[in-house]
Amino acid sequence: IVDAVGIDERQQLFSDMIVFSTYAIQVLSAFMMVTNLIQTSPRSLVSSKRIQEILTYGIAIPDGVVPAGQDREGEVEFRGVSFEYPETGAEVLHDISFKAExxxxxxxxxxxxxxxxxxxxxxxxFYRPTSGQVLVDGRDVGxxxxxxxxxxxxxxxxxxxxxxxxxxxxxxxxxxxxxxxxxxxxxxxxxxxxxxxxxxxxxxxxxxxxxxxxxxxxxxxxxxxxxxxxxxxxxxxxxxxxxxxxxxxxxxxxxxxxxxxxxxxxxxxxxxxxxxxxxxxxxxxxxxxxxxxxxxxxxxxxxxxxxxxxxxxxxxxxxx
Ligand SMILES: Nc1ncnc2c1ncn2[C@@H]1O[C@H](COP(=O)(O)OP(=O)(O)OP(=O)(O)O)[C@@H](O)[C@H]1O
Ligand SMILES: [Mg+2]
Structure with missing residues (x-):
């Protein structure tokens, strides 16, 4: 009987240990999730700010109104076109004029x-000139x-x-x-x-x-x-x-x-x-x-x- 009780107690101890470690792992992983959240939240904040920026970005180049079915000549003309990239402000093209018939x-x-x-x-x-005009078939591309x-x-x-x-x-x-x-x-x-x-x-x-x-x-x-x-x-x-x-x-x-x-x-x-x-x-x-x-x-x-x-x-x- 004594032996039987001994075995029983040991079994009890064993199952207690399993229960304990399962709870311990659950608590630990909860802590890990919290630290993970703390670590990634600054990154998520920056990303969400960027996404918001894109969603609220105004259309940089407005569309024109000339619909299909106009002249199809294939003429391209530059009239005194200068251009600087909006991002850098350095002038990349200066006073370009030519005509392709x-x-x-x-x-x-x-x-x-x-x-x-x-x-x-x-x-x-894709970009608009800073000054001057780009014409296709006699109309400003804008x-x-x-x-x-x-x-x-x-x-x-x-x-x-x-x-x-x-x-x-x-x-x-x-x-x-x-x-x-x-x-x-x-x-x-x-x-x-x-x-x-x-x-x-x-x-x-x-x-x-x-x-x-x-x-x-x-x-x-x-x-x-x-x-x-x-x-x-x-x-x-x-x-x-x-x-x-x-x-x-x-x-x-x-x-x-x-x-x-x-x-x-x-x-x-x-x-x-x-x-x-x-x-x-x-x-x-x-x-x-x-x-x-x-x-x-x-x-x-x-x-x-x-x-x-x-x-x-x-x-x-x-x-x-
Ligand atoms: N998106 C941009 N934003 C700011 N600057 C730019 C941009 N793209 C080009 N540039 C700058 O404009 C200048 C002209 O670039 P571009 O690409 O038109 O040259 P390219 O004559 O086509 O050269 P390549 O023969 O190497 O293709 C360069 O000084 C370049 O650094
Ligand atoms: Mg090039």
Whole structure:
């Protein structure tokens, strides 16, 4: 009996210990939750403040009123445009004036940081000029409804943006997704010299494209990006250093097919290579936000020291 009682007491002690440690763990974890809360609350406060800031942010650039169905000429004009970034206040473009007529190719060349991408962002109304006017088809870009303005451009950004999906969904993108047929997509790919590698991909137009285009080469991404702009059948094509990842031969083929097959479009092309822009109707040489030379290739070789310097340095590079 004594033994039986002993065992019984020991069992009692054991179960007491389990109960005790369970309670102890519960109390401890409650304490840990409180400390965790104290630790994360300053971060949450800052985040909620930021979210609040975004939710209450006023529209920086108000929309215009000119609806669809207006003239579609493809004319772009800068009238005495200066611009400073609101964030920094430093003037990035000074008194820029030029005109690109329908069907013309206007090229912009200049060293890194000279303001080329900024200039394009004023045409798409990503920013508004600090002074002067940017006109498309004779109207200030500020007057257009956003959808109408967007429909006028095909824009190839400096860094190709590729989305997870298929080749088709990357080319016929946004409002073109329902409008473009397979033939339209192939045609755009063909103009961008991309149809060959796409037809070799498994699935063709349905071939999988990973986020950021990880399963594509830089030059392939750039050509998909060009095809996307072409597919919009826009009156104005803006290309920001869009041939940089292509070899000289492909670069030339893309430019030739754009010129021949994208009928009547106006091209505004930013380029680093003189070879890519030699046959432009008008070349603007940008230096620290100012136009320091304008004309055709031959005129600039004659009269613009900076242009000649760029051209000569690239020629010598090319012969090495
Ligand atoms: N979002 C921005 N906020 C403030 N400053 C900017 C911003 N983007 C560009 N800048 C500045 O504006 C100037 C012109 O930049 P931009 O990108 O237009 O040059 P770029 O000619 O396109 O150069 P790259 O050939 O390297 O692409 C640079 O001095 C740059 O630091
Ligand atoms: Mg740029």
């Amino acid at each position: 329908r069907g013309q190719t206007v090229a912009i060349i200049g060293s890194t940081g000279s303001g080329k991408s900024t200039l394009l962002s004023l045409i798409t109304r 007057e257009y409804e956003r959808a109408e303005l967007n429909s006028k451009f095909g824009f190839v950004p400096q860094t190709s943006v590729i989305f997870a999906g298929t080749v088709r969904s990357n080319v016929a993108f946004g409002d073109m997704a329902d409008k473009a047929s397979d033939d339209d997509v192939w045609e755009a790919l063909d103009i961008a010299q991309a149809s060959e590698f796409v037809s070799e991909m498994e699935g063709g137009l349905d071939a999988e494209v990973q986020q950021g285009g990880k399963n594509l080469s830089g030059g392939q991404r750039q050509r998909i990006s060009i095809a996307r702009a072409v597919c919009r059948h826009a009156e104005i094509l803006l290309m920001d250093d869009s041939f940089s990842a292509l070899d000289f031969k492909t670069d030339k083929l893309v430019r030739q097919s754009l010129k021949a097959r994208v009928k009547d479009a106006t091209f505004i092309i930013v380029a680093q290579r003189v070879g890519s822009i030699m046959d432009a109707d008008l070349i603007l040489v940008l230096d620290e936000g100012r136009i320091v030379g304008r004309g055709t290739h031959d005129e600039l070789m004659e009269g613009c020291p900076l242009y000649r310097e760029i051209a000569v340095s690239q020629m010598t590079e090319g012969t090495i």
